[in-house]
Amino acid sequence: MKKNFSVVGRPVIREDGFEKVTGSAKFADDLKIEGMLYTAMLRIPETHAKINSIDFSAIEGSQYLTAICTRNDIAGIKKIGVIKNDQPVFCGDKVVTPGDVIAMLAGESEEELHKLIGKIKVDYTPLPVLTDPLKALDENALLINEEAGTNLIVHHPLRKGDVEKGFAQSDFVIERKYTTQLIEHAYIEPESVTAIPMGVSRGIKIIGSIQNPFTTRRIVAAVLNMPLSKVRIEQSHLGGSFGGKDDTMCMLSARAAVAALKTGRPVKIRYTREDSILESYKRHPYIMNYKAGFSKNGKINAMKIDIIADGGAYVSMSPFVTWRTVVQATGPYLIENVHTDVRAVHTNNPYTGAMRGFGSPQPIFAQESLMDEIASMLNLSPVEIRRINGLKAGDKTATGQTLQNHDVNLLTVLETAVEKSDFTNKWKDNRENKKILFEPDFSNPVLKDNDFIRPEDSIKRGIGLSVSLRGCSLGGEGIDAAAAYLSLQSDGTIYLNCGLAENGQGLKTTFSIIAAEVLGTTAENIYYLELNTGITPDSGPTVASRSTLMGGGAVKNAAEIIKQRLIPLIKSEWKLGDEEEIEFAGNKVSASGKELTTFPGLCRLAYSRGICLAAIGWYKSPDVHWNEENGQGDAYFTYVYGCQVAEVRVNIVTGEIYVDRVTAVHDAGKIINKLGAEGQVYGGVTQGVGYGVFEEVTHENGLIRELNFDTYTIPTSKDIGEIIPVFVEGDDANGAWGAKSLGEPTLELASAAIANAVYNAVGTRLYNLPLNLEEVMLGKKLRPVNNKRGSLA
Template sequence: MARVVGSRLARPDGPGKVAGTTRYVADLHFAGEWVGGTVRANVARGLLEAIERDAAFDFTRVVVVGPQDVPGANVIEMLTLDQPALASREIEHFGEPLLLVAAPDEATLQAALAALRPRITPLEPVFDPRASTKVFKEIRIEKGDVESALAGATRTFEGEYESASQEQLYIEPQGVIALPPDENGVVTVHGSLQCPYYVQKTLVRALGLPAEKVRVVQEATGGGFGGKEDYPSILATHAALLARKAGRPVRMIYDRHEDLAFTPKRHPSRVRIRSGVDGEGRLLALDIDVLFDGGAYTTLSPVVLSRGCIHAAGPYRCEHVRIHGRAVATNHVPYGAFRGFGAPQTCFAIERHMDHIAAELGLHPFELRRRNALRLGDRTATGQLLKESVGAQAVLERIAQRTHIDTHPWRAPKTTRKRRGLGMSFFFHGAGFTGAGETMLHARIALELDAEGRALVRSASTEFGQGTETLFKAIAAEALGCEPDDVLVAQPDTHAVPNSGPTVASRTCMIVGGVLARAGRELAARIGGNGPFRERARAFVRSGGDSRVEATYQTPAGLEWDDKAYRGDAYPAYGWAADVAEVEVDLDTFDVRVVRFWSAVDCGTAIQPQLVVGQFEGGSLQAVGFAQLEVVTTRDGRFQQDRMATCIIPTALDAPDFTTDLVEVPFSGGPFGAKGVGEMPMDGGAPAVLAAIEDALGLHVTRIPATPEHLLELWLAAHPEERL
């Protein structure tokens, strides 16, 4: 009988956050610290000829770092090595870093930056991904015989779907403070980040140091959403280069403008779908083409594309599937990780396509989804056999009970000026790294007892709002049989915690939490006995027992993945969910107000239901914004929304009332039956909102964000008599 799983623990990070005493990186100061800044390219593509120095500025007051000052390799190591830490000749995107400057104060820094003027010969940039000739990654998934199935289908359909970029807009901008080498030659970076070991890997390469000489410490982090998965590696490298040369701590805390203008956002996408169905609306074939704009460098595009492609066929059974995906280079600022990681784009496409099929067949969208939903024993697009924990039908039933979406007269004609509409989406999301990722990563954690008999969890999994610390306290306490207050969670610090992997990919609960649960059970067995945990643990420590357990991820038996053919078990388990959105569209302004939003969610056992709901509501609001409110556009390779005044996200008045129902279908491979939930809400919001807009207006919209401007244009095309 679970004692802690399913309970509602107080967040250990809560009291400091509500009191304002929690220290974020901008709140920290180190003796003798200077501030760092970046000289950037002012064109999207070109050749750097020189950087002229204004003779009026006294450069002895500052420290300048150029490519020649990089002691290791001048690269940012992520998936590949194509991105320089500082560009020396070829400029591939607007704002590309060229030089770094450290100065004693902000005014001197700004004066120095203004006195360094890059001279660049512009070259013709490529902004249209369809015109790109450079492919970062190509993926082909093949199942069955798509062409024959299409030829034999009762009806076939085609659609093209586009999504624009999206800004993570964590409220705390990117920031790090780098310290120069200490007496042992160890370089330390404190930062707002999701993945301490990613940052360490990049620093090792650029600084030419062994891993033990590079220490990365995660400070309290004010939101990430993927935006602090990759970019902190760049910022940390810059700050560390400056600290090394200046011989003093250097802080680089971006202001909002620099953060918005130059850090990665969601990949813009174009997805084409051809489908064939039988007389009952059952999917016979899906032919899907996915194109992502990767921006100027590889960064994480190959794995974003991978997740996007694997989810592209949606949570639907279909015997004949072909998915062809490409992530290509352009001269945009590199795109990167954002919650959902490629899946929101493809999920949007397939869900809109399902609504299209439903409308064409005269079949209710709910019924179409119910008929085609994956079931236990089915195989996914990659051929993965679904052996357990498939909540597909359960979430559909629950959302229908809650909202009666199944009987809602979708697209019924309406006459009022403010039009209400309801729409749904149905989606799944794989938890953990794709394919063999977890096996290769080999996540490690440590669990140890202190002299007081308290258990300390050591992992690199970071807290940035999701509730990682609370979750780990709950899992450890349940596994150890102790009180949650007997568990402490160590600050992620590469010198103090083993590498449990990055905090991404909906993997913290299911993967790292699973390792932790195993470690907890092992430690509990070692301690043994009965009675209060603390007493037993103290006695065990005093008796000299081995009070530290290290545990590593073990691939569940039977999981197989062929990375060449893109076939097999793409993820250990999937979360399943259905959303319904209710909108009100004002026919004068085409403003879309999302009034209410319901979700039915299977993420396995909810270790901490309050955290799950927090993740789902927060993620859903980001998805609601992605659908219709949040606009990111570029001009000559520059993001046009480079201030918070123009980069719009929902306020409390723009947010709907949320209702989130948990439908728990446990997974035997997860801790106490848990799966993952972090990214999933990002997948379903946009198609649900667009379906609701379609219900309200009768317009089949295939592009997001569906701004009032876009809706008006579509409306006028459908009602030319209303054109002025």
């Protein structure tokens, strides 16, 4: 492992920063092309309905209408999907969820198009609606996708040891049920994409807020019935994604492309926030039943888990999201006997797919709440129970994988977090000063004398923690490889590109740092090229916190390929012996401490000698193995570990939770981009707090209530206190100098830590996210009886 870094780990200004602070960065909707058309979507306000007929006669011939696009305009596949082709680009005879689009109008004025939409007559018959995922597998349940013949999207079983024997050997067995809510990615930039027809021989070009250009290309090509090479996707500056601009952007790109080919003109789709929340996929709500058997000494002997995930109307990423769940559902604990079933099912609800965390925030909330409850039953502290059961190097995970070839830092992150936050003292103090929540009795709504609580008694402090292990990158989901293109110019500046996408997380900067480190130059010396599927090698999707690990590995490989070409040149030019060590640092090249030339000087020399200064670097993950029958195998090739401690104040009168401080300790391997890594922690924790405390998309019979940011509330600057990032840089043979994953781990832990802190404060255990006002006070959610906006009642 390299020890002295000159660029890695230091604060470096973002590659795309100047454009972003000056307003000159072009996001998808900033693109304007002469002759461009806009669009409007035709939907019906129904969750499930049979479409009998559509009558466009009232708008045909309108001066504002250039084209009506329906499924009849599609040359290729009419249904698409990132895993299964089940989502209609334009619906035919049925809508199965309210975001479904029946047709799209294209024309020059968005405002006029929206008026035209209102004039189209859709004759439809509402159908019964399935909203309860627990009823989706009933024998007589209505089928969302009739061709599939079942509402079961996927079932992942996992069997390790003998769970019944484990329960029998246990002193205690408890069963608990946990639920989590539907939530929205809430990237601040709504979706936008423009399709530009390039003529018969050149195909189509698509520019947009696209998270995964290669996935989008595959889908657009299939919809247009074109070869991949004729569909070129360019990514605009992307205004946040968090997993959310994948399927939806494939869909919008396909629609825009269909319209562009039909009209021969550039077509832009730009979504309002309402369109976005209505149609885009969300994070899966989970219903989780956990049964645990454990001994008096705290050792967990067996765990039986049954999880239902609401996949909504389409398959989307559900099979992979729930796969991560089955791998990680028991958390970072050594348990001999595990029996897990995770099922994703169809309902008519808004569909769910990839969102930062990807099947981990839900089971972590359950399993980390459960661990605290077990500790509490045994009069152990939350730290002790985790010390007893936590995974160590050489231990076997629930999937039977032996943890090896990296620092298994679970207990290290735990102990670090405990120490940094003074957990043990605070936890004991809070517990001793515990106050009981005021518990209203609705049968007697008028309060009596001794119900009242004085102001000074209404705030109670609590501290709680949660830990996780997380498999890095795709694991058993599929092919896992990435490419980078690096090209040195004769003046010492460098072009860099990678097939993974800059979604705001900062990978351009991280990759520039890696290349600069290898070549001994500075990150500012690197010009990062735009991602364009026409010139960039396919590197798979930008998901699963895999960019630094996989893309970083590829960048390092590319830089090393070139370096290996330069070293023989240096040795012959300066007549150096084989044993002399060549060093690239500080924009200089030296041998055994003696400066030979500058980095630009070397580039000039290499160029003049006809040496190829461009290279494609490649990084392919080590193999993983998975047995679908029993859920056993090496699920991921390496893991990261995290522990977050939440300190909260609970208002025992109103149920308000305020998170004063989160200490976030993560082993993400080597930290490459310091500012970026800290930013991931601050942002991820804040998202985790929103998820834990108040974010929720609710719906009545499938129709979403919160369609904009007035009612879908995400954390503001005032909604969270201090966040303290701490990095434990564990060693790992993988990636660039062992740099692994951070984006998702930062987000997955907070909700459980908060729930545990609430218990520490008031002695009430909460089982249902979000821990909003009603949940804290009543242990349940209250729902309005109609869809009106506003707060009345």
